[in-house]
Amino acid sequence: MIVDIHTHRFYPSEFLCIQNLSIQDAATILSSSENGFFSVGIHPWDAHIPSENEFSDLIKWAADKRILAIGECGLDKNSTATLPSQLLIFKKQIELSEKFQKPLIIHCVGCYNELFHLKKELKPTQVWIIHGFRGKAELASQALNNGCALSFGENFNEKSVRLTPIDKLFIETDESSLTIDTMYEKIAFIKAVNVREIVAGAKLIEQIAGRLSQI
Secondary structure: OOEEEEEOOOOOOOOEEEEEEOHHHHHHHOOOOOOOEEEEOOOHHHOOOOOHHHHHHHHHHHOOOOEEEEEEEEEEOOOOOOHHHHHHHHHHHHHHHHHHOOOEEEEEEOOHHHHHHHHHHHOOOOOEEEOOOOOOHHHHHHHHHOOOEEEEOOOOOHHHHHHOOHHHEEEOOEOOOOOHHHHHHHHHHHHOOOHHHOOHHHHHHHHHHHHHOOO
16 A cells, blocks of 8 residues: 655545645535545644634544544744744644544654654654655664654655665655655665555554544
């Protein structure tokens, strides 16, 4: 199974795609009978203190069985929201990830020390996937050693791809016009493996589906 772990666009596909939604998007899409799979969260660019209604909506949508992951959420040094505000909102979404046993899709720019500190402090049981990872091999190694998984999109560092174990390697299109099968072919070539061997996304979806079927 080819899985697009994170995309901002909806497109008909023979592959499994997890479309990212804001809370506002979720209110429109998930209130309908829209089929598909999604993630929902508060981006660090929007991490000015949300209203209680927004948090209530986030909790409601996070419980929806069409929601396979929480996020994208995280920390960004370029956000106009203060770091304390970002940390507050991020921690609340980590709690949702743990409560509903759904992976966390993380956006991180310039705040990796804070991210790794949180990982050690909170000891989450759900997988943390750093999406759109572009960092060099040294940062990739640090992220992996801190228990994070990495998702690679159109712009990636080849050395980081090479050192990422298959079971910690996810692939996405994000906002790219490239198709997810093209991305799989690019990554498979760098890893010197068959596309069918890149299975972290498929295994994670199977795990989530198994848990949701018991609810």
